[in-house]
Amino acid sequence: MRRCAWPLLRLPARAGLVPRHGGAAAARLRPVAAASSSSSAGGDGSSRAPDTSLFVPVPLKPVGDAAEEDVGAELTRPLDKGEVLKNLNKFYKRKEIQRLGAENGLDARLFHQAFISFRKYIMESSSVSADLHIILNDICCGAGKVCLLGHVDDLFPFFLRHAKQIFPMLDCMDDLRKISDLRLPPNWYPDARAIQRKIIFHAGPTNSGKTYHAIQRFLSAKSGIYCGPLKLLAHEIFQKSNDANVPCDLVTGEERVYANEDARQAPHIACTIEMCSTNTPYEVAVIDEIQMIRDPARGWAWTRALLGLCAEEIHVCGEAAAIDLVTELMYTTGEEVEVRNYKRLTPLTVLDDALESLDNLQPGDCIVCFSKNDIYSVSRQIEARGLECAVIYGSLPPGTKLEQAKKFNDPDDPCKILVATDAIGMGLNLCIKRIIFNSIVKPTINEKGEKEIDSITTSQALQIAGRAGRYGSSFKQGEVTTMHRDDLVQLKEILSEPVRPVKAAGLHPTPEQIEMFAYHLPDATLSNLIDIFVSLSQVDGLYFVCNIDDFKFLADMIQHIPLNLRSRYVFCTAPLNRKEPFVCTTLLKFARQFSRNEPLTFDWLCRHTKWPLAAPKNIKELVHLEAVHDVFDLYLWLSYRFMDMFPDAVLVRDIQKKLDDIIQIGVCNITKLIRTSQSAAAPGTAAVVSENFPLSRTKRDTRMVLDRHDAKSTEALSIAAEVLGERRAKNLKAYRSATRQEDLKSHGRGSLANRLLREGLLTQEMLRQLESEWQDQHRNGRYGLGSKRGDQNSSKEMGKKKK
Numbered sequence: 001m002r003r004c005a006w007p008l009l010r011l012p013a014r015a016g017l018v019p020r021h022g023g024a025a026a027a028r029l030r031p032v033a034a035a036s037s038s039s040s041a042g043g044d045g046s047s048r049a050p051d052t053s054l055f056v057p058v059p060l061k062p063v064g065d066a067a068e069e070d071v072g073a074e075l076t077r078p079l080d081k082g083e084v085l086k087n088l089n090k091f092y093k094r095k096e097i098q099r100l101g102a103e104n105g106l107d108a109r110l111f112h113q114a115f116i117s118f119r120k121y122i123m124e125s126s127s128v129s130a131d132l133h134i135i136l137n138d139i140c141c142g143a144g145k146v147c148l149l150g151h152v153d154d155l156f157p158f159f160l161r162h163a164k165q166i167f168p169m170l171d172c173m174d175d176l177r178k179i180s181d182l183r184l185p186p187n188w189y190p191d192a193r194a195i196q197r198k199i200i201f202h203a204g205p206t207n208s209g210k211t212y213h214a215i216q217r218f219l220s221a222k223s224g225i226y227c228g229p230l231k232l233l234a235h236e237i238f239q240k241s242n243d244a245n246v247p248c249d250l251v252t253g254e255e256r257v258y259a260n261e262d263a264r265q266a267p268h269i270a271c272t273i274e275m276c277s278t279n280t281p282y283e284v285a286v287i288d289e290i291q292m293i294r295d296p297a298r299g300w301a302w303t304r305a306l307l308g309l310c311a312e313e314i315h316v317c318g319e320a321a322a323i324d325l326v327t328e329l330m331y332t333t334g335e336e337v338e339v340r341n342y343k344r345l346t347p348l349t350v351l352d353d354a355l356e357s358l359d360n361l362q363p364g365d366c367i368v369c370f371s372k373n374d375i376y377s378v379s380r381q382i383e384a385r386g387l388e389c390a391v392i393y394g395s396l397p398p399g400t401k402l403e404q405a406k407k408f409n410d411p412d413d414p415c416k417i418l419v420a421t422d423a424i425g426m427g428l429n430l431c432i433k434r435i436i437f438n439s440i441v442k443p444t445i446n447e448k449g450e451k452e453i454d455s456i457t458t459s460q461a462l463q464i465a466g467r468a469g470r471y472g473s474s475f476k477q478g479e480v481t482t483m484h485r486d487d488l489v490q491l492k493e494i495l496s497e498p499v500r501p502v503k504a505a506g507l508h509p510t511p512e513q514i515e516m517f518a519y520h521l522p523d524a525t526l527s528n529l530i531d532i533f534v535s536l537s538q539v540d541g542l543y544f545v546c547n548i549d550d551f552k553f554l555a556d557m558i559q560h561i562p563l564n565l566r567s568r569y570v571f572c573t574a575p576l577n578r579k580e581p582f583v584c585t586t587l588l589k590f591a592r593q594f595s596r597n598e599p600l601t602f603d604w605l606c607r608h609t610k611w612p613l614a615a616p617k618n619i620k621e622l623v624h625l626e627a628v629h630d631v632f633d634l635y636l637w638l639s640y641r642f643m644d645m646f647p648d649a650v651l652v653r654d655i656q657k658k659l660d661d662i663i664q665i666g667v668c669n670i671t672k673l674i675r676t677s678q679s680a681a682a683p684g685t686a687a688v689v690s691e692n693f694p695l696s697r698t699k700r701d702t703r704m705v706l707d708r709h710d711a712k713s714t715e716a717l718s719i720a721a722e723v724l725g726e727r728r729a730k731n732l733k734a735y736r737s738a739t740r741q742e743d744l745k746s747h748g749r750g751s752l753a754n755r756l757l758r759e760g761l762l763t764q765e766m767l768r769q770l771e772s773e774w775q776d777q778h779r780n781g782r783y784g785l786g787s788k789r790g791d792q793n794s795s796k797e798m799g800k801k802k803k
Contacts, residue, residue: 050173051535052110057117057166058523062124070126072133079133081123083140088119091152091159104160105170114163121162132158169532172520179516180537182507182545186333189278189308198313199330201290203320204342206466207478213340214286214315219246221284221313223267227276227305228288229298232398232427237270251275253575254636255653273301278308285311289426290318290326291459291502296547299506303543306505307333319459322502328542329505345471350495351481354488355436358382363416364433364475367483368464370421370442370456376619376674378438379419383671391667392420392428395577395626399660400667405430411474425463431473435465435480440487440494455490458497465495506546509533511569518565526568527555553578558591567594570641576634582627587634594645602648605635611655616666618677625663632656 073079091097092115101111122128128136135154164171186193202210218224219241226237231252238257241248247259251271259266273287287309293302306316306329316326320341327337355361358381367382369375375393382389390408392401401423408418409431422442424430441453442460456464469478480495482488509530517529524532530548537545554572563571571591576583586608593600605611609628616622632652639646666673 049107050169050532052107054528054531054535055110055167055169056524056528057113058168060117060121060162060166062121063127064125070133071130072128072137075130076134076137079136080140084136085119085123087136087139087152088115088122088155091115091155092119094152097153097156097159100156101160101163104163105173106163110163110167110170114159114166117166118159118162168523169521175520176517176532177536177538179513179520180509180533182537182539182543185303185507185543186307188510191279191281191310192308193333195310195312197309197311197333197335199326199335199337200313200315201323201326201337201339202315202317202342203323203339205319205344206463207346207470208342208344209471210340210342211286211288211317213342214288214317215240217313217315218268218284218286219244221268221282223282224284224286225268225276225280225282225309225311226270226286226288227273227309228270229273229292230427231272232401233288234270234272235398236427236429241268241270254633254640255649256640273305274298276305276309278304278310280310282309282311284313284315285309286315286317288317290316291322292318293322293325293505294502295506297550298546299544300508300546301506303329303505303507319499319502321459321499325502325505325542332542344466346469346475346477348465348469348478348480350465350492351434351479351488354482354485356483356485358385361385361387361417362434364431365416365436366418366420366424366430366432366434366467367436367438368420368422368424369438372421374438375419375421376670380671380674382417382419387417388415389417389419390415391670392418392423394421394423395630396423396667397626397629397656397660397663399657400664401428403664404667422460422464424467425460429470430467431470431475432468433475433479435468435478437461437464437480437482437487437491439484440482440491456494457500458494459499461491461494462499504542504544507539507543508546508548509537511566514569515565525555525559526565526572527552527559530555550578554587557584557588561588561591561595563591563595567642570638574634574637576630580627580630582624583630583634586631590634590638594642597645599645599647600635602651605631605648605652606655613659613662615662616673619670619673620677622663622666622670622673625659625666629656629659629663632659 070078098108098111101114106114122132122136127133135158139152139154169176200214202214204210215226215237218226218237226234228234228237231254234250234252238248238250242259246268247266248268248270249259249266250257251269253272253275258264259268276285285305287302287305290302290306293299293306295302306314306326316322323337323339330337358378361382367378369378372393372395375391379389379391390404392404396404404418405428407413407415409429418424418430418432440456440461442456444452444454465480466478468480469475480491482491514526514529514533517533518524518526521529521532530552534545534548539545551572554574554576555568558568558571571587571594574587576587578584589608590600593604609631611628613625613628616625632655635646635652636649636656639649639652643649
């Protein structure tokens with residue numbers, strides 16, 4: 001693949017490229033234009049036009065006074081810059097020139113940018129090349145004369161050369177299109193194509209035994225690899241294998257645990273799916289939760305495993321909705337798929353009655369919420385009734401999740417109620433009798449980075465509801481219902497609908513592809529390289545390019561730090577939650593230290609995180625401890641890739657375990673933390689569900705949303721100053737607006753309404769009736785001025801709720 005080089009030699013002024021007389025200028029230029037356009041258009045009529053808004057011009061400085069002698073002025077005369085400016089503007093307005101520019105890949109946007117740069121270069125340079133000087137002089141001298149010495153069209157070759165200097169991608173569009181051609185992913189894995197693999201699809205709902213049968217084959221094989229979506233699942237298989245006397249290593253992004261004491265690699269490996277090797281041969285491979293191949297952020301990892309694993313048998317587990325796609329993908333590799341269908345092992349019943357009140361809770365109940373706000377609110381209301389509850393949500397460390405699950409599952413423990421987010425959908429074995437949806441709407445982030453509230457999908461509802469009545473638990477059947485009566489009808493509709501088939505598999509640019517792009521466009525930023533890659537990429541109907549917003553966010557954040565491309569790429573793939581300013585700030589500091597070639601030691605990390613840390617006294621401190629745990633995870637993840645620069649992984653892992661214990665203490669006392677947070681809040685903001693608490697984290701979030709309390713911290717201000725700018729304010733505004741909508745959907749949680757509802761003095765129906773009456777009176781003007789002024793905020797909130 002050749003590198004796109006800028007012209008090093010001046011274009012000849014009188015060798016046929018530049019005509020002497022303007023009348024034939026355009027005609028003589030057409031062959032040149034046609035030759036260039038075949039290169040810039042991609043040479044393929046089916047290639048889509050690139051998104052030129054992504055093309056960032058390379059700055060080209062004008063020639064200063066200290067430059068070499070002005071040869072052109074010696075051969076002719078000094079240029080009259082006023083006349084030059086007039087003729088340049090004439091050149092710009094020529095329709096024929098604009099058409100020639102389009103034939104050479106310069107659409108209206110690029111043509112305008114290139115001309116502005118070209119004009120600025122000529123007007124601000126103390127001298128220009130001799131050939132360009134002579135042409136400009138001829139045009140200026142011949143203007144208005146019958147016998148023309150030159151024509152403005154003669155400037156086109158020089159203009160085009162300048163355009164290709166500031167937009168180097170124009171000169172190597174063919175190469176860029178080839179690099180970003182993603183239409184044949186199976187060819188990326190020659191080792192897998194060299195063997196004939198047997199594909200077995202274990203299809204069935206949650207709690208059907210599909211993964212169990214795949215794991216049995218994994219354990220009986222001479223060698224094998226298990227690929228799961230979560231560290232918890234990989235750890236579970238790691239333990240099961242070693243308990244069954246099958247030596248198995250654990251590989252995640254943060255660590256590698258060897259089964260053998262001498263650190264020899266075991267024949268079996270349990271790993272998170274991003275960490276699987278496509279070069280090592282195995283007898284059996286298990287790919288769990290294959291339906292996640294459609295995930296907009298992580299789907300590429302399942303595609304890579306399915307197409308690239310070198311195993312004689314590939315056991316794929318997941319929803320039946322993915323059967324057709326997997327079959328089609330394997331058809332392109334020449335491999336057949338054997339489908340084994342499984343049915344649920346225990347019955348699952350959708351109840352006819354909603355829970356309606358927390359007074360109706362029973363042992364084995366799990367209330368599923370879709371935000372931390374609801375987790376805090378519901379758990380406190382449960383414990384106010386004298387009941388103990390376990391709490392599980394996404395941002396808790398894995399150890400804390402396991403301890404909370406163990407507490408809930410223990411028949412001798414008084415904790416019989418679980419409050420959780422959809423984090424229980426996979427990765428945890430729980431003895432749940434009844435799943436209760438606190439809400440059936442879930443906050444999501446759309447492609448614009450805005451927060452939306454949408455109903456859960458059939459796939460999500462089945463995944464969560466299926467956790468009830470697990471086979472082998474004390475409950476022989478599962479039940480599912482909702483907290484509110486109105487939601488139950490909609491839940492039944494959702495569960496009765498067929499699961500939408502998985503139609504496409506995710507792809508992601510590889511480091512090698514980005515390196516080749518950077519070789520052609522050495523002055524482009526990493527974020528811009530990714531944008532151009534996606535813009536030019538071509539995929540067939542079976543694939544899509546995964547969301548790269550998180551990658552671009554980190555690329556922009558560390559762009560000003562001097563790093564080589566490989567290291568920069570690794571930092572940008574770090575698995576962090578960009579909603580957490582403290583974690584983002586830490587990554588920035590890691591990158592700075594790394595760029596100075598200064599190892600990040602254990603002492604440095606302790607100073608930065610202020611370790612040792614005490615048990616949390618309120619919710620804000622608990623959230624910060626979770627962020628510190630993520631920082632330790634980030635350190636371990638980087639230590640796996642840069643061992644010499646992050647040398648103290650063992651020490652960090654030790655304090656991370658201690659931090660896990662501290663967080664467990666906080667979670668066990670979560671209602672006490674909530675009460676402390678409320679008592680410290682200002683009057684009128686005592687409700688648990690204020691905006692001071694962040695939403696639960698998910699990997700799929702694709703835009704930065706900052707928490708108010710973190711945004712006030714020094715770290716948040718630092719990261720905002722360096723990275724976010726005006727975008728931070730815009731996203732925060734969208735977040736607050738969406739949070740208010742979510743709060744209104746839950747059940748009137750103003751401080752007074754919350755207390756009355758909790759004490760049973762007010763029902764949802766009564767609250768709605770009061771709202772209606774209040775609004776009628778307000779419209780009729782029956783409230784006095786003082787009352788209207790005092791209730792201004794309530795009026796806004798109730799109006800929004802009615803809408």
